[in-house]
Amino acid sequence: xxxxxxxxxxxxxxxxxxxxxxxxxxxxxxxxxxxxxxxxxxxxxxxxxxxxxxxxxxxxxxxxxxxxxxx
Amino acid sequence: xxxxxxxxxxxxxxxxxxxxxxxxxxxxxxxxxxxxxxxxxxxxxxxxxxxxxxxxxxxxxxxxxxxxxxxxxxxxxxxxxxxxxxxxxxxxxxxxxxxxxxxxxxxxxxxxxxxxxxxxxxxxxxxxxxxxxxxxxxxxxxxxxxxxxxxxxxxxxxxxxxxxxxxxxxxxxxxxxxxxxxxxxxxxxxxxxxxxxxxxxxxxxxxxxxxxxxxxxxxxxxxxxxxxxxxxxxxxxxxxxxxxxxxxxxxxxxxxxxxxxxxxxxxxxxxxxxxxxxxxxxxxxxxxxxxxxxxxxxxxxxxxxxxxxxxxxxxxxxxxxxxxxxxxxxxxxxxxxxxxxxxxxxxxxxxxxxxxxxxxxxxxxxxxxxxxxxxxxxxxxxxxxxxxxxxxxxxxxxxxxxxxxxxxxxxxxxxxxxxxxxxxxxxxxxxxxxxxxxxxxxxxxxxxxxxxxxxxxxxxx
Numbered sequence: 001x002x003x004x005x006x007x008x009x010x011x012x013x014x015x016x017x018x019x020x021x022x023x024x025x026x027x028x029x030x031x032x033x034x035x036x037x038x039x040x041x042x043x044x045x046x047x048x049x050x051x052x053x054x055x056x057x058x059x060x061x062x063x064x065x066x067x068x069x070x071x
Numbered sequence: 072x073x074x075x076x077x078x079x080x081x082x083x084x085x086x087x088x089x090x091x092x093x094x095x096x097x098x099x100x101x102x103x104x105x106x107x108x109x110x111x112x113x114x115x116x117x118x119x120x121x122x123x124x125x126x127x128x129x130x131x132x133x134x135x136x137x138x139x140x141x142x143x144x145x146x147x148x149x150x151x152x153x154x155x156x157x158x159x160x161x162x163x164x165x166x167x168x169x170x171x172x173x174x175x176x177x178x179x180x181x182x183x184x185x186x187x188x189x190x191x192x193x194x195x196x197x198x199x200x201x202x203x204x205x206x207x208x209x210x211x212x213x214x215x216x217x218x219x220x221x222x223x224x225x226x227x228x229x230x231x232x233x234x235x236x237x238x239x240x241x242x243x244x245x246x247x248x249x250x251x252x253x254x255x256x257x258x259x260x261x262x263x264x265x266x267x268x269x270x271x272x273x274x275x276x277x278x279x280x281x282x283x284x285x286x287x288x289x290x291x292x293x294x295x296x297x298x299x300x301x302x303x304x305x306x307x308x309x310x311x312x313x314x315x316x317x318x319x320x321x322x323x324x325x326x327x328x329x330x331x332x333x334x335x336x337x338x339x340x341x342x343x344x345x346x347x348x349x350x351x352x353x354x355x356x357x358x359x360x361x362x363x364x365x366x367x368x369x370x371x372x373x374x375x376x377x378x379x380x381x382x383x384x385x386x387x388x389x390x391x392x393x394x395x396x397x398x399x400x401x402x403x404x405x406x407x408x409x410x411x412x413x414x415x416x417x418x419x420x421x422x423x424x425x426x427x428x429x430x431x432x433x434x435x436x437x438x439x440x441x442x443x444x445x446x447x448x449x450x451x452x453x454x455x456x457x458x459x460x461x462x463x464x465x466x467x468x469x470x471x472x473x474x475x476x477x478x479x480x481x482x483x484x485x486x487x488x489x490x491x492x493x494x495x496x497x498x499x500x501x502x503x504x505x506x507x508x509x510x511x512x513x514x515x516x517x518x519x520x521x522x523x524x525x526x527x528x529x530x531x532x
Contacts, residue, residue, distance in 0.1 A: 008220055008221045008356070009219070009220050009221075012220065012356075012359065012360075012363070015363050015367070016363070018367075019363065019366055019367060019370055022367075022370040022371060022374050023370050025374070025377075027374070029374070029375075029378050032371060032374060032375070036367065036371045039363075039367050040364075040367070043360055043363060043364050043367070046356070046360045047360055049221060049223065050221070050250055050251065050353055050356060050357055050360075051249055051250065051251055052251060053251055057223075057224065057253050058253070060283055061253055061255055064255055064280065064283075
């Protein structure tokens with residue numbers, strides 16, 4: 001598994017954990033704002049993975065040009 | 072001997088003749104095609120073999136022909152029935168007549184074919200390969216890999232010229248949702264005898280970038296339905312099974328699944344279906360994120376609401392409690408003030424008693440003191456009087472004594488006795504040197520004053 005898609009999965013897992021903490025009432029009201037902020041940031045990260053072009057990935061793909069078998 | 076001999080042609084003619092008599096009708100024969108070629112005029116020339124049941128060694132071999140007129144019928148019939156081409160490596164059930172030609176020798180003339188035999192045979196072979204993969208423990212390996220939640224980086228194995236490839240790429244890169252995929256083509260030959268090795272080679276190349284990609288897609292858009300043999304090979308299946316990334320197939324056929332399909336992580340019918348599947352994964356992730364976002368808002372709001380309610384519940388409980396508490400305290404204060412009042416009064420009474428008593432005592436004591444003091448003063452003053460009287464008495468006596476003594480010291484009396492006092496400048500003169508020449512002197516005598524002037528004097532005569 002490559003890092004990027006793992007980090008998507010991890011981000012989702014982290015969001016779910018925060019949601020669970022809030023739902024089960026494990027969370028202090030004082031922490032709520034921070035956690036909500038963190039979750040929103042993670043959601044943004046996830047969204048970006050769906051829509052945004054990552055320069056690093058595009059670069060690696062470019063470097064791969066000329067690879068692959070002959071037809 | 073010579074007149075008993077026959078020519079080669081005669082002999083082969085006899086062989087031909089005996090074959091016609093001995094094997095007059097057609098036979099249904101099972102054989103494997105080991106070679107096949109179709110020449111320019113449409114005739115198909117084959118080599119048929121039979122192998123030892125135990126191994127690979129060949130125990131029978133014969134040339135065969137399908138004349139163009141027959142081949143035009145047999146080929147499409149076979150291919151539509153079996154979804155495979157008539158090619159080397161296939162086992163067939165064919166109707167043949169044995170023929171012998173003086174010049175071309177022995178050959179079998181194929182007049183008909185039974186595709187169902189090949190289908191069965193292929194199924195058997197396929198099953199054999201599957202059994203082998205299962206017994207080697209690899210069959211489920213690729214299937215058991217988890218599909219990534221977000222298959223963004225896709226290695227595509229396909230032919231550059233494949234019709235399905237362009238559609239596949241377009242579908243992914245121009246998807247309606249704006250999802251971003253990273254697709255890289257690893258070209259391979261997708262049909263014919265080289266296909267299997269070519270696809271394996273492409274997989275090996277992808278393997279070098281295994282750390283980069285999320286999934287591998289094998290697609291073969293379009294092409295003849297019959298060109299699927301390469302996907303039924305043991306070695307390709309073996310590679311797919313053990314590939315460390317999930318393999319998705321879209322080989323583009325509607326019939327039986329190939330072995331590649333069976334061992335792939337996810338089998339889809341066409342390249343389009345693969346693209347839809349990948350976009351679907353993104354859609355699901357997208358929805359999941361949206362849902363999480365909504366849930367986040369909901370649960371956070373709910374938590375805040377819960378705490379709000381708790382606070383207002385606290386307020387409800389707190390207000391009467393505070394009121395009650397205040398009332399209690401007020402009551403206590405009241406009682407306390409009454410008690411304090413009483414005890415203060417008692418204390419004042421007590422203390423004023425003490426003060427009165429103290430005052431009385433002070434009064435008495437001061438009076439006593441005064442009496443004592445005045446008594447002492449009286450005593451002292453009497454004593455002072457006595458002392459003064461005594462003193463005065465003493466002084467009077469001393470004065471009397473002095474009076475008596477002074478009589479002898481009275482200068483007048485002394486003058487009377489002949490003594491005199493000379494004054495210069497009003498002062499009694501004791502040293503003649505202090506008087507200048509012709510200084511006025513006055514001398515007091517008993518009988519009066521004698522004025523004189525100083526002349527020369529010698530006093531140490």
